[in-house]
Amino acid sequence: xxxxxxxxxxxxxxxxxxxxxxxLWDDAMARLIRNKAAVTSMWVLGLLVVLALVGQLExxxxxxxxxxxxxxxxxxxLENWHLFGTDGQGRxxxxxxxxxxxxxxxxxxVATFVSLVIGVTYGAIAGFVGGAVDQAMxxxxxxxxSLPFIFFVIILMVLFGRNIILIFVAIGAVExxxxxxxxxxxxxxxxxxxFVEAAEAAGVSKWMIxxxxxxPNVLGPVVVYVTLMIPVVILAESFLSFLGLGVxxxxxxxxxxxxxxxxxxxxxxxxxFFPAITMMITLFSLNFIGDGLRDAIDPKxx
Amino acid sequence: xxxxxxxxxxxxxxxxxxIITVAFFMMRAAPGGPFDLxxxxxxxxxxxxxxxxxxxxxxxxxxxxxxxxxxxxxLGPSLKFHDKDVGEIISxxxxxxxxxxxxxxxxxxxxxxxxxxxxALRQNTSGDFAVMTFAMVGISIPPFVVGPILALVFGLYLxxxxxxxxxxxxxxxxxxxxxxxxTLALPQIAIIARLMRASxxxxxxxxxxxxxxxxxxSAPAVILKHAMRTALxxxxxxxxxxxxxxxxxxxxxxxxxxxPGLGAHFVDAALVRDYTVVMGVVIIYATLIITFNLxxxxxxxxxxxxxxxxx
Numbered sequence: 001x002x003x004x005x006x007x008x009x010x011x012x013x014x015x016x017x018x019x020x021x022x023x024l025w026d027d028a029m030a031r032l033i034r035n036k037a038a039v040t041s042m043w044v045l046g047l048l049v050v051l052a053l054v055g056q057l058e059x060x061x062x063x064x065x066x067x068x069x070x071x072x073x074x075x076x077x078l079e080n081w082h083l084f085g086t087d088g089q090g091r092x093x094x095x096x097x098x099x100x101x102x103x104x105x106x107x108x109x110v111a112t113f114v115s116l117v118i119g120v121t122y123g124a125i126a127g128f129v130g131g132a133v134d135q136a137m138x139x140x141x142x143x144x145x146s147l148p149f150i151f152f153v154i155i156l157m158v159l160f161g162r163n164i165i166l167i168f169v170a171i172g173a174v175e176x177x178x179x180x181x182x183x184x185x186x187x188x189x190x191x192x193x194x195f196v197e198a199a200e201a202a203g204v205s206k207w208m209i210x211x212x213x214x215x216p217n218v219l220g221p222v223v224v225y226v227t228l229m230i231p232v233v234i235l236a237e238s239f240l241s242f243l244g245l246g247v248x249x250x251x252x253x254x255x256x257x258x259x260x261x262x263x264x265x266x267x268x269x270x271x272x273f274f275p276a277i278t279m280m281i282t283l284f285s286l287n288f289i290g291d292g293l294r295d296a297i298d299p300k301x302x
Numbered sequence: 303x304x305x306x307x308x309x310x311x312x313x314x315x316x317x318x319x320x321i322i323t324v325a326f327f328m329m330r331a332a333p334g335g336p337f338d339l340x341x342x343x344x345x346x347x348x349x350x351x352x353x354x355x356x357x358x359x360x361x362x363x364x365x366x367x368x369x370x371x372x373x374x375x376x377l378g379p380s381l382k383f384h385d386k387d388v389g390e391i392i393s394x395x396x397x398x399x400x401x402x403x404x405x406x407x408x409x410x411x412x413x414x415x416x417x418x419x420x421x422a423l424r425q426n427t428s429g430d431f432a433v434m435t436f437a438m439v440g441i442s443i444p445p446f447v448v449g450p451i452l453a454l455v456f457g458l459y460l461x462x463x464x465x466x467x468x469x470x471x472x473x474x475x476x477x478x479x480x481x482x483x484x485t486l487a488l489p490q491i492a493i494i495a496r497l498m499r500a501s502x503x504x505x506x507x508x509x510x511x512x513x514x515x516x517x518x519x520s521a522p523a524v525i526l527k528h529a530m531r532t533a534l535x536x537x538x539x540x541x542x543x544x545x546x547x548x549x550x551x552x553x554x555x556x557x558x559x560x561x562p563g564l565g566a567h568f569v570d571a572a573l574v575r576d577y578t579v580v581m582g583v584v585i586i587y588a589t590l591i592i593t594f595n596l597x598x599x600x601x602x603x604x605x606x607x608x609x610x611x612x613x
Contacts (some may be wrong), residue, residue, distance in 0.1 A: 143317050145543065145595070150550040151568065151584050155328055158572040235444055242446045242554055243569050255444070262450040262558070266458065276447045283442035 028220075031296040038292025041285035048282055052105050055098025062092035064099040065250035076270050084274040087260065093271065096252055097278050103253040104282070107167060107237040108230040114172025115233075116226055119179025124210050124218070126180070127187025138184065141177050150174070150239070157245040164247050171236050175229060182225055186218040220297045227290035231283040238279065254279040303603075310599065314592045321588045322372070322581065326365055329577050355381065368581075377585075378578040380571075388582035391567060396586070399563035402555065403548050405483045410490035410544070415537065417491070418498025422533075423525070425503060433495060440492025445551055449485040449558035456481065482559045486551050490544055497540055502533040531605055538602045545594035549587055 032038055054060055062068075067089055076085040076093075084093035126137040153170045160166060190196060190213070199209050238255020240246045246256050254275050261272030359367070371378060377388035421433040456463045463477050505511065506529055514524045553565035560566075564583055571579035 139313075143313070145546075150553070151587060152325070152328070154553075154569065154572055155325065155580065155584075159329060159331075159575075231442065238444055238446075239550075239554060242444075243557070244573075258444070258447055262446060265450055265454060269454075272447070272450065276443075279444070279447075280442055284438065287438055287442055 041288035052102035064095035111171040115176040119176035123180035123183025127184035395564035406486035414494025418495040422502030437492040541598035542595035
């Protein structure tokens with residue numbers, strides 16, 4: 001059976017179709033919103049950010065560095081609001097987890113930003129200039145890839161002291177390589193597009209083409225990679241913290257709380273449990289958002 | 303092929319030299335030294351100790367001396383363990399680290415490939431979903447959480463496996479290796495499974511697979527003979543970074559399970575400024591990672607006939 005459409009209806013349909021033109025970004029947004037895991041993760045991440053702010057502004061009933069001398073290693077309880085219990089020095093674990101969450105998120109964001117700036121600049125220049133410069137720059141990246149970087153970060157942290165700025169810079173400087181490769185690949189693909197050729201023919205300067213044409217078009221894959229990079233960076237920081245090279249006491253990070261908790265897990269398992277769960281939820285939601293964004297922007301794996 | 307290997311090795315050697323140089327000057331540039339004790343020792347004794355290790359010389363002279371003895375295969379004496387030289391420390395730690403690392407890599411490649419391909423073949427089913435959830439867990443939980451939890455459950459509660467410590471005298475028995483190797487392999491299994499799934503899905507959609515199916519080949523033949531070979535390419539290029547990840551993961555694993563490997567030595571040595579041990583471990587690890595990258599590149603060419611090594 002065929003549906004009969006009157007000419008009037010047809011015209012109306014065509015009009016509405018013309019009004020609702022859908023760009024690639026609209027499509028991507030629609031796909032992202034349909035992805036339940038990603039949307040849930042965004043809400044969860046929003047909540048985590050609020051909790052981290054509560055921790056940073058010290059709005060919680062307990063201070064993160066106050067020592068409750070009569071409540072050392074107390075298990076979680078509703079009394080006194082020590083919901084996650086206290087640690088070996090009698091500090092409230094909720095407050096410490098919130099502060100640690102804030103530090104971990106901050107490290108993730110700042111270090112990722114550092115690597116983003118280095119990687120995008122490097123990749124865009126290599127891809128756009130091309131030729132021998134590109135070859136040399138990418139050989140350098142290949143060589144850097146094969147270095148045991150974490151060892152250099154460890155040497156740096158040991159030798160120059162445990163400084164949070166140094167953590168940002170060190171991790172960021174290590175993680176920019178993949179970003180540079182992605183951006184270079186995209187740039188080379190874009191360079192052959194007609195609109196770039198047109199801009200070149202019109203006499204637009206190279207720097208202007210990179211800024212106005214290349215960077216906005218490379219943004220999609222970069223956004224995806226950045227989202228997936230933040231959990232990697234958070235893991236890298238917690239890795240350092242576990243080795244005793246992370247942020248300084250009494251400040252803390254999730255990795256540091258976990259490594260302290262792991263040491264006392266037989267007697268006070270809550271010291272491992274709550275920070276570990278917080279970290280897992282954080283990394284889960286970041287990874288789900290990243291995967292969701294990737295599937296939305298580049299849906300070929302679905 | 304030989305030309306390619308030669309070219310790569312001729313790049314690798316300067317790379318290692320640069321790594322050694324950077325590590326050398328980075329450590330010397332930092333404040334503090336291996337002989338800074340809580341109580342300062344008399345200047346006379348201090349001078350004599352420094353002279354004994356050649357550390358009273360100007361820095362460039364020390365560097366040249368170090369490179370000279372390195373060229374003869376001598377990594378120098380440890381500055382903290384007075385009765386050992388670095389070669390001994392490394393040859394003690396190396397078998398442990400290498401065993402754990404290679405086993406973890408092998409398991410990760412094997413399990414990751416199978417899980418990822420299986421998920422791709424059953425795309426968007428509950429099986430696929432289960433594998434991807436497992437992979438998400440694997441990349442989201444740091445090994446230093448997995449390790450203690452596994453030790454707690456299998457060692458303490460269930461009592462199936464010994465919890466910690468590898469006694470060098472008892473050797474590396476399989477049951478002592480299970481937990482460290484699994485913990486080290488888990489994130490890599492997860493990453494490889496994700497990688498494998500994505501590339502397998504892409505390959506299964508390509509025209510030549512449709513052709514293979516259309517001409518009546520059985521499903522196993524299509525997958526194992528035609529699809530697998532192409533789908534493995536991204537995995538092969540990941541092997542280099544994976545080896546670096548496993549080596550740095552071993553730093554944590556050796557600490558969690560108290561294994562006397564190289565990674566544990568490295569962190570301890572860095573903390574007490576034992577320059578020669580740190581340098582020795584960095585050199586060994588850099589060489590290992592570069593070797594793995596080279597092997598991965600060669601393997602890539604074997605699988606992908608379009609790559610030509612003679613350009």
